Amino acid sequence: AGPTEANPSVSSDSERVIVVGAGISGLAAARHLADRGQGVVVLEARNRIGGRIWTSGKWAGMPLDLGASWIHGIDSNPIAALAAKARARTVVTNPDSSTGYLADGSEVDGAQAKAIDRWQSKMEDALSSYQDDADKDASVRSVVERALRWSSLSDDDKALISFGLNDYEHEYSGSVDRMSALYFDSGADIKGKDVLFPGGYHQITDLLASGLSIRTGHVVKHIDWDSSGVTVATDKDTFLAGHVVVTLPLGVLQRGAVTFGPGLPANKRTAIDKLGMGVLNKCYLRFPKVFWPDTDWMTHVPDVDKYGQWEQWINISRVTGRPVLLGFNAADFGRTTEGWSDTRIVDSAMGTLRTIFGSDIPAPVGYQITRWASDPYACGSYSYNKIGSTPSMRDSLAAAVEDRVHFAGEATHRDSYQTVHGAYLSGIRAAKEVAD
Ligand SMILES: Cc1cc2nc3c(=O)[nH]c(=O)nc-3n(C[C@H](O)[C@H](O)[C@H](O)COP(=O)(O)OP(=O)(O)OC[C@H]3O[C@@H](n4cnc5c(N)ncnc54)[C@H](O)[C@@H]3O)c2cc1C
Numbered sequence: 001a002g003p004t005e006a007n008p009s010v011s012s013d014s015e016r017v018i019v020v021g022a023g024i025s026g027l028a029a030a031r032h033l034a035d036r037g038q039g040v041v042v043l044e045a046r047n048r049i050g051g052r053i054w055t056s057g058k059w060a061g062m063p064l065d066l067g068a069s070w071i072h073g074i075d076s077n078p079i080a081a082l083a084a085k086a087r088a089r090t091v092v093t094n095p096d097s098s099t100g101y102l103a104d105g106s107e108v109d110g111a112q113a114k115a116i117d118r119w120q121s122k123m124e125d126a127l128s129s130y131q132d133d134a135d136k137d138a139s140v141r142s143v144v145e146r147a148l149r150w151s152s153l154s155d156d157d158k159a160l161i162s163f164g165l166n167d168y169e170h171e172y173s174g175s176v177d178r179m180s181a182l183y184f185d186s187g188a189d190i191k192g193k194d195v196l197f198p199g200g201y202h203q204i205t206d207l208l209a210s211g212l213s214i215r216t217g218h219v220v221k222h223i224d225w226d227s228s229g230v231t232v233a234t235d236k237d238t239f240l241a242g243h244v245v246v247t248l249p250l251g252v253l254q255r256g257a258v259t260f261g262p263g264l265p266a267n268k269r270t271a272i273d274k275l276g277m278g279v280l281n282k283c284y285l286r287f288p289k290v291f292w293p294d295t296d297w298m299t300h301v302p303d304v305d306k307y308g309q310w311e312q313w314i315n316i317s318r319v320t321g322r323p324v325l326l327g328f329n330a331a332d333f334g335r336t337t338e339g340w341s342d343t344r345i346v347d348s349a350m351g352t353l354r355t356i357f358g359s360d361i362p363a364p365v366g367y368q369i370t371r372w373a374s375d376p377y378a379c380g381s382y383s384y385n386k387i388g389s390t391p392s393m394r395d396s397l398a399a400a401v402e403d404r405v406h407f408a409g410e411a412t413h414r415d416s417y418q419t420v421h422g423a424y425l426s427g428i429r430a431a432k433e434v435a436d
Helices: 024-035 078-085 112-133 139-145 156-174 201-211 249-256 266-274 331-338 342-357 392-398 420-435
Strands: 017-020 038-044 091-093 097-099 193-196 214-216 220-228 229-234 238-241 244-245 260-261 280-286 295-298 312-315 324-330 366-369 405-407
Touching: 017 024, 017 229, 017 238, 024 038, 024 201, 024 244, 024 420, 038 238, 078 201, 078 420, 097 112, 112 139, 112 156, 139 156, 156 324, 220 244, 229 244, 244 420, 249 266, 266 392, 280 331, 280 342, 295 342, 324 331, 324 342, 342 366, 392 420, 405 420
Parallel strands: 017 038, 017 244, 038 214, 097 295, 220 260, 244 405
Antiparallel strands: 091 193, 220 229, 229 238, 280 324, 280 366, 295 312, 312 324
């Protein structure tokens, strides 16, 4: 039967494709299919599209990205092509444009900067020789600490090494205590400059979404299939289709928030279980005036007992001309702060800024804070390679089930997981599977 009058959204149209999730991967899949004449409906739990791309309009005239900010590596990056198509202005941020500070707030001098670089190279060497020689996985931290004879080091050197370890956590989002030394960096190298969008990343998702049939406010609960088709049940309705493209974040799959009938194959369940979902949170602070240096980045090396706290900041005034700083917290500390009140988070951030810039800096006039791990439709920021996982598990995560249930999303991209472009490419890949 076709759509019924009582329930127009129920259709047995076996040609139709349902896409679960209106993040960049779901939108890419739906766009690809719709452009080829395929009937496609996107079901999205939130009342907005974009998923982990989320531009806040809370401060008038100052769009701020609470999820992804950058196109990582603009060379042959499909998101750079979409940005051009959307006529979205981009601004390069340069990792070398950075001012560093030590635990006491003093600026890192030339010799100290060299010491940081030296420890960073030693860490990289230790991890790459481990990858060459080891036959058993271990955590990034344990490999680094063993190779650098941790217990024999001074507290100052430990602080510099810890800063390097936390840098991995910012990049990969997992804790170095659980991140796989063998595979933590198994993704493809980023090629080209990093750029962000002063007008917000939503320009990319809006471009893809234009004209698509998207049902927001539909929380998918069950996905069932057999030889005749697929049934997708949300909290409001039931939808029938020939194929479904599932773009649920890894953390949502891990939580078992959506049931699959019949169950998912064993290798996919193993991949869901073993891959890691990490955390990166943002805290934007708006001030009455700029009191910080005119570099893109500011870094802070805290004492070892304050591991991972407010180590990386980006100077938003370079991008928007407005007096705004963005502090990041990753992995365990990022997760810990999610249990704190906004006031406690802002006070903690201000503690670091006062150590660096003095107690007479102005109080912030506004803040915006993310809690990605507590978000039930993300359950984390992006995936990472946890001890016990292997890169091939991403292929298992990506594999279609019986040519009916297809999977996309950043975690399914073996080379470019953790990124917008990886998620986008995974959506196109899933759409091509359906269309074939
Ligand atoms: C703080 C942060 C900073 C980042 N920075 C960058 C960066 O600078 N550059 C970069 O390239 N990448 C960055 N990333 C990663 C990037 O945002 C993601 O890789 C990408 O957006 C993921 O897209 P996706 O389509 O796979 O998943 P999502 O965008 O999460 O899409 C999945 C969709 O499914 C929906 N959903 C969940 N559960 C259900 C349900 N039960 N029913 C229906 N719908 C459901 C969700 O609401 C969501 O809209 C960042 C991520 C975070 C969180």
